[in-house]
Amino acid sequence: MLRRSILLFISLLFLFFFVACSNAEDTSTNDDQEDTTSDNDSESDESVEMDKTPVTFHYFNAGSPGNDIDTNETRIGKLLEEETGVNFKIEHLVGDLNTKIGVMVASGDYPDVIVPDSAIDILLDAEAFIPLNDLLEEHGPNILEMYGDYLHMFTHDDGNIYYIPFGPTINEFVPDPNINQGAFWIQRGILKENGYPEVKTLEEYLALIEEYAEDNPQIDGMDVIPFTGLTYDWRFFTFSNIPNHLAGYPNDGGVMVDMDTHEASVYADSEHAKRYLKELNDLNAKGLLDQELFIANYDEYLAKLSSGRVLGFFDYGWQFGQARTALREAGNPDREYVPLPIVFDGVEKDQYLDPPTFTSNRGVGITVNAENPERIIQYWDKLITEEYQKLVMWGFEGEHFEVGDDGRYYRTDEQIELLNKEEVREEVGMKYFEWYWPRLNGSFSDGNAVEPGRQPEVALAAYTDSDKEYLDAYGINTFSELFARPDDRPWYPTWSANIDQGSDVQIFQQRTDELLRRHYPRITLADPADFEKEWEDFVTEYRKLDVEAYENFFTEVVKDRINGEW
Template sequence: MFKRRYLFILLSLLLLLAFVACSSDDEASSNDPDTSDVDETGDDDADEIDKTPITYSLFNAGVSRRDIDTNETRIGKIFEEETGVNFKIEHLVGDIDTKIGVMVASGSYPDVIVPDSAIDVLLDAEAFIPLNDLLEEHGPNLLEAYGDYLDLFTMDDGNIYYIPFGATINEYKPNPNIDQGAFWIQRGILKEYGFPEINTLDEYFDVIERYAAENPEIDGMTTIPFTGLTYDWRFFAFSNIPNHLAGYPNDGGVMIDMETHEASVYADSEYAKDFLWKMNEIYHKGLLDRELFVANYDEYISKLSSGRVLGFFDYGWQFGDARNALRDAGNPDREFMALPVVFEGVEYDQYLDPPSFTANRGIGISRDAESPERIIQYWDNMIKEENQKLIMWGFEGEHYSVDDDGLFYRTQEQLDLTRNQDEREEVGMTHFEWYWPRLNGTFSDGINAVEPARQPEVALADYNDDDREYLDAYGINMFSELFAPPDDRPWYPAWGANIEQGSPEQIFEERQDELLKRHYPRIVLADDEEEFEEEWEAFVEAYRSLDVDGYEAFFEEYVQSRLED
């Protein structure tokens, strides 16, 4: 409905402009035959936006980093000159639910909010204003970029309350490296044992156990054979593991059968039990991090950065700081390599994402914001192709180069510069590349990826001799080639379905998370097999008291709706 209304208005405007233009031409011709004296500059006041300086407050719950004004960055300064708008960004410190809960209780909100997983709380509190009319009047570039996805984040009342991140335009580009889920292993272990092929969970832990026994300390620190991330909302990085071991991608709390498209939960499946039993086994062998279930996110990143962790499961986007720290430390064998580990008997892995769009996260304008049209104008300006190039690639000649065929590439000096975190923050790449309306895919030239990391030429150039030692040993050109290509999943990711606050599905997920966080640690840390079985049965009984059937039916309906689109 929204897209049709937009197209109708656009068509009407075009017809009106054409009529006015013809009338003006006729009038000019009849009244002034010497048209060469007409002022060709015209009056563009109607197309001008208000550039009076204004600063909006923006709270970003999606990431913890240094608070900043966007106009402190080079890109932000340019955007301010183009729109007059600056944002004072505050990032999350502490618990997301507590922070958002305080906002709702007080009824006072920042002008713009990226609430991440707490978005349903703000929607339920009616903290966001509808954006439909604002987009139609001030967001033509946004509407063009997100045109194919509008229905996915239009609420049941017909309104759009937030803009998701990452609309794919033109051609989808897979990542040459792993930025999603995988079992990671310290690379030096692979070299130590002749670069073995590791596909199953048992093979993975066999080499880790062997190396840990031979290396109880690393650089004077006690070795941590295996750890993981379980802090706060990131617990999914632990609870999702059985799903991946079974050969499924991250569709959230359900597995979607590729033939029947039926949805089934896996939290209490045999896959989950087998995984937890393996965790219990390595716990009793002394291979499991004793702080696995109590360490916070910063402590987790610190451990990974130390070089004493041998293995872990996580999504690549969650530990970028640790990866950078290890590379900067200068010992390439301490860096991590992703492996497509699955259970014995699973035909192939599905760690790599197919083309996807996450509709249930985004950035919204609160009801406290004055002149919200200026925020939309800012977003509409930043989504322009030339500004997306600026955000993602930086400044031409400084952060990237262009060859005779128009292909973007980076020299070694440019690669080093764009890896430097201080440089990225000063330019504004760090602050603008995500958590704003943005693009994925390729630019209109059809050859350049929106994200430099997805440009194969950049990835290949970024590999150093140490990287190539591992690539050559496994007979691959890029690290993602170890993994199976993704199956086509038009619904992916299922967890991106809009689940309303207070709905049966939202209540199910809330209670499910509580049960997982309470029971999974008890199961893993059980003293013996008898206690393990008791804890498992207690969990299954509690879990099955939830409306599992209703939850699965919701996702089956969602998958079917996406297949019919």
Template sequence: MFKKKSLLLLLLAALLVFFVACGGDDSEEPASTDDNGTEDVTDDQTDDTEDDGDAEGVSYTTEPAMEYTYFVGANGTEINTLDTELGQKFHEETGVSFQVEFLVGDLMERLGTMVAGGTYPDLVTPDHGIEMLLDAGAFIPLNDLLDEHGPNLLEVYGENLERFRMTDGNIYYLPFGITVGEHVPDPNINQGAFWIQRDILIQNDFPELHGIEEYFELITAYADENPEIDGMTTIPFTGLTYDTNWFAFSNIPNHLAGFPNDGGVQIDMETYEADVYGDSDAAYAWLKKLNELNAGGYVDREMFVSNMDDFLAKVSSGRVLGFFAYGWQFGEARNALRDAGNPEREYVPLPIVLDETVEKDQYLDPPAFVQNRGVGISHNAENPERIIQFLDNLVREENQKLVKWGEEGRHHEVAEDGTLYRTEEQVELLKDQDERLNFGMTTFEWNWPVVSGTMSDGNPYNPSGQPEVAQLEYTEHDMEVLDAYGVGTYSALFAQPDDRPWFPAWSANIQQGSPPSLYEEGAEEITQSYYPRLVLADPAEFDALWDEFVEAYRSAPYLDEYLDFFTTTIQQRMDGNWQFDYFD
């Protein structure tokens, strides 16, 4: 679950920054709309004769050219959209470009600096710090702008608009993930999984694995036989625990018990009541197992002090045998391993659960809409309608197809029946990150409103949703694993998700400083204090320390309010009510 600092500390930090930095003037009203230089946007350079789903009669202001600043509260590489082919195309259509800056350092400190000075980039994605900017009044309402300049945005968000409209009637930001048409599951694992080095499976003739005992038996046996890998000391098991990635460790008992990532709670499928799981039977069994492994020298003793770069470096070195993580967290390391050309050291995702008492895993996300993350326009932005026009143009089907599939004849082909596909050469071309970067795929495929699901012609927006494309992207070594287990994709190793109409629960917006927020912060501090001690303790002291932890965990203030909040939220969502309010 995402780490949240207390409101008091944030305000103190913001005030401190205010006294040492220059404050900006936030009284300037946005400039009026410039109606000159408009042009109709049509579907150019395409032979399609069918309706592509775009709103009719859309026109965008193209003069004067406007360059805006965009801050993304996540890791990345600074770029100007004009440095990409797609950015050039979108500039021609709207007259707008962006200088995109990514996070360096601590997110909450950076946002606190913005709040203290009252000066913001034009466009901001504050990630889990969105509450701070909403409370500070950093974002302007988008209602009128969407009505006047965003017909395509209104169309693709559809009924989901009500899920992120505040109870004051306003929309302040646009969530990223928009599903239209049919939901198309990802054939690969970008969510949670237990990962194991491929060579371990090879050496054991691809065994069927279900519980943590079987998983660790393979890892420890391999570690005993291979104390070094490529001249480096073998790390049998490690984990990701740094800062806001703590949830990747604290969520593990939840997954072992057969639940998806709803955050800090598990939702009973019959009663829809919420409960916490930090002290559950699964948590006890998991931490007890790690404690035993640590005593035997099989756990990375730096696991609780390593930062994100340390974790990625260890994984990409190929000397780690197993770990739990969400696939999106270590894509950089996965690419490095593949580029190194040693496929035996790459990792395979497995749906490990606690034991045979857990009938099936629930690692794959059901269809979801994350309402409490997105991009907002700050009150510092001049001519904000130009930004809305850019975003409106971006979500047009033609442009989303370019972002996801690329250029026909270069990045994909079209079969006689209209099916989009890629040749082996095109798949190889797109493994070149420079090609993806220069064209603009990596720039626009996330951190903007992006569309998934199916296009008007039935093709999936995401190429990986096309089975033929997904399999072409697999190497022969991937196929060796998949063939051994009798499946066509990695996701087929996992159970299909149960329907959870509220999912994900963690997207419920807990107001900072409220009783549920205070419980959440306190519980996280307790797990961050006790979990490492439980893993690293003398095994003879484990049970006594566990009892001490349970007492602290269950005694944390406002537990009842926290559970009531989620139980009520889930029931409201089941009834179709997703509205929320930051402004009580």
């Protein structure tokens, strides 16, 4: 696939070169011909002028909950509509993802644009997305430029591009001063009450929570939930990934990759998984585990975190931003959560922080039902420019950020407080455009970070007095300094590998998911006397699957990526 992509790219370069040379020779023959060419160019420019006739496309976002809205109801969306004539009616997922997508496939009635998240393979298999190659060549020069280093990563074996992933890194990679990825989270007040102890191992972490729960059975009149987690729908990976992180590995999906041999191995039935589930089983026996852990939906989970009665949990920071905002607005910093790089006793180094990466198997595609798809591409091409990416990420200069004499972007305390309000971010359009659309990562050409949260000036200015108290207690400047630097993993993440629908690997993943959803709750909630039996029942069923073939597939993925082949 890489070789084919490179050959295609080189061929296009030669084509453009010869056309350009031919035109140059034609227009330099004599004065009369120069005048004729000028007239023709003028006519050509008029013929390809962007159609700005008002049009609204249906944009279905299955990746996150939210308020349905027309993009032209936002300030950024209104500007884009003025430049392109295009508006999008955004619909967010309600209910089960696979059911929603399944109905679309069965009926053939698709929205114009879909962000299908984990159901992307279903839509690809149903041929719901149109190829974008020609559209990008003709109407998406900015997209091709920004995604240039990554095009081969989401070009399929048939040579086509069917969706645009989110977030290519351009210019310099900028690490996140805060934690937006995986971590064990704990209420800040627990650490404060215990004199800000160093907490590294799972045993130390759970002991702190257990002791605090015994002394504080209620918070603000509500029964405390010592420990919970996220298991709803496709987000079950948040729960099943935990043993991998505790063992000192990053989120590579269903496998962990040996740093020396580069061999991939599953961990679902490993001693790491058993050890973690045993800890949860013990918590449950003590009455310290959320009894709704395996039945609460996503909104119920967020509501629990927002209430301030949950003492600890594991999650990826990007999944519970709504709860974090709610707790900060509530005004009790001791109820806010802080991240910890928890590992098993004996693990030398955590690997929670992601190395520079590009997720190639998620994105936004245009469906076969869309009329005038070129106008969608033109809109995206405008959105991906630095001009608009700065509006999406930073807002409007003088209102949402300032520019110092040195050209560095920063925010005042008032601007930070303003943008902590969801309604402000919604009105500007930042909330709707910052993800699930073609967008950038890294740094702009002027050196400022694409994401304000990665700009040191902004991160430090956004910290509250309580944040600073916590950071000072641990002798650090940012939250991420508690975590180990990520090792270089050129294959990361393996879970972004393109897996054919209906293939042995895809079927293995599907059956594994079913087994984990069925057996992990049984193991966790079992009577302690039945733990070993429940565990062995799971391992027996799991090992009936072709584990070796699955591991071999990802070992090859890792080796190919090390060799530059995606």
